[in-house]
Amino acid sequence: MRIFHVSDCYPPRTGGIESQVRDLARAQVAAGHEVHVLTATAGLGGERGGAVQDDDGVQVHRLGTRMPFALPVNPAAPPMVRSLLADLRPDVVHVHAGVLSPFAYDGARIAVAHGTPVAITWHCMLDGTVPALRRVVRASRWASAPIALSAVSHAAAARVAAVFDAPVHVMPNGMDLERWAPQARPDPPVGRVPMPRAADAAGDPDLATGPAGLDGHAGTQLRCVATMRLAPRKRGPALIGIVEDAMTQLQPGALALDVLGDGPARTTMERRIARRGLSDVVTLRGRLPRDQVRAAYADAEVFLAPAVLEAFGIAALEARTAGLVVVARRGTGIEEFVTDGVDGLLVDDDAGMARAIVRLATDPALLASLLGSARTHPPVFDWANALVAAELEYGRARDLRSSSGN
Structure with missing residues (x-):
């Protein structure tokens, strides 16, 4: 499967979305998929404007431009996104959204218009923005767009559902459970505990x-x-x-x-x-x-x-x-x-x-x-489960695109 991930942020920036998109993309490459990341984040050496970098098998397309404070924003990126969609013809576009994600939302809009199956995952809580976003959705084509909507938790999904009035699935994050497994600890002193004041x-x-x-x-x-x-x-x-x-x-x-x-x-x-x-x-x-x-x-x-x-x-x-x-x-x-x-x-x-x-x-x-x-009792959020959840969302995106008749 050829997968496009679209995210405003990606390493070398640090944060939850950045690390999850990179780790998911790498896990998908290890599973045999061809994976591309489209991002407005410049590379470590300032690479931007369409530069392509190999990140452990992930093809990272740096579509950003020079912005104050190195913000991952590029209003001129849509033509480059359209060109990549036309040239590479991905099987699915997976958009990773926060509260403010202009690059990601542009990518979603362009992919929907192109006819590519689209899945959007929210990595944020939309508290304080639900009423405004709900009005925007109702007044636009987003209300009927054939998009598989998901969020990283039930709490986040509830907010997205309130915006779209549509089913929102949970696509949890993943991690390397073995790498973070408990290490040996020294035994605490017997019979000594902190006292109240x-x-x-x-x-x-x-x-x-x-x-x-x-x-x-x-x-x-x-x-x-x-x-x-x-x-x-x-x-x-x-x-x-x-x-x-x-x-x-x-x-x-x-x-x-x-x-x-x-x-x-x-x-x-x-x-x-x-x-x-x-x-x-x-x-x-x-x-x-x-x-x-x-x-x-x-x-x-x-x-x-x-x-x-x-x-x-x-x-x-x-x-x-x-x-x-x-x-x-x-x-x-x-x-x-x-x-x-x-x-x-x-x-x-x-x-x-x-x-x-x-x-x-x-x-x-x-x-x-x-x-x-x-x-x-370790948690169950390993990459095997995350990969299955992602593929289920991609299948749902394909079904929604097919049933839309567009």
């Missing part, structure tokens, strides 16, 4: 001394990690407030958080950490290569995911696969692979996340139970 434990000798008769000082430290782009949507600054809330209920030294990633919110987070006296609790480690991320997960117990508009959560899935207890917001795509009270905790708000952290820091039996389940 002395002021909270004053009326309870058991809380003040701990189950092993400790002297009221913090015992084993709860090691947490969060991996995210430090941007407003991921709510990195809010995470600092959550940690501050948790530390008002814990002894000093009871909690440590490593934040992996970089972005425009880093300066704000650094200021909040310093202003709130959390420099000995929170460490911003910057963006790390995947091998170092896995090493960080091997040294942690809990993954914190404070984002509200999380369509799927690749970083959370990687942490969950690595055997960490995931604490995340309810109603996000993370619910696809985290079960509350079994292998993680789902919360309704920031205060609930702070309470969950305190529970895990002070209830060793709960932490052990969740860790045991997370380490022995």
Whole structure:
């Protein structure tokens, strides 16, 4: 099968859509397909304007142009997309969409007009945009276009369905489960657990001394990690407030958080950490290569995911696969692979996340139970399942195109 993937973003840019499109394309090449990626993202050396690069067998067509801040946008790309469709005649065009994806939406429009089967997958939550998008769809040809609609989670699919009033399937992301499998961990000290703050434990000798008769000082430290782009949507600054809330209920030294990633919110987070006296609790480690991320997960117990508009959560899935207890917001795509009270905790708000952290820091039996389940029951989002889901969507796109009579 000859497959076109159309995406505004692609490596060397970093992010969830970029990594998923690249990994899916590579998996399809390994399965014997001919795969092309059409993107507005320039290459590492600035390649653009139609340059073609081989990316482990994936033919990447760099259709971008020079834009301020290297934005992956090119209003002049449609003629190049039409030419590639005419010359290569793909069997299916798979469009990868976010809230703002002008290049991807142009690609979808052009492919539909060309008569090629089209599948569109949304990698985002459309909260706040559904009414406006619904009006646009109703007033245009998109309402009747023969397109297979999908999203990366049930939560994201519900928003897309509200826009189109049409069936929206779930096409989950995939990952290399073996690569992220749990690594060996050192055994924690026996009988030592983090204690609540002395002021909270004053009326309870058991809380003040701990189950092993400790002297009221913090015992084993709860090691947490969060991996995210430090941007407003991921709510990195809010995470600092959550940690501050948790530390008002814990002894000093009871909690440590490593934040992996970089972005425009880093300066704000650094200021909040310093202003709130959390420099000995929170460490911003910057963006790390995947091998170092896995090493960080091997040294942690809990993954914190404070984002509200999380369509799927690749970083959370990687942490969950690595055997960490995931604490995340309810109603996000993370619910696809985290079960509350079994292998993680789902919360309704920031205060609930702070309470969950305190529970895990002070209830060793709960932490052990969740860790045991997370380490022995890996999620099912491997590339074999992702490839099957993609091919089902491609078949649905072909059926919709055939039944449309166009």
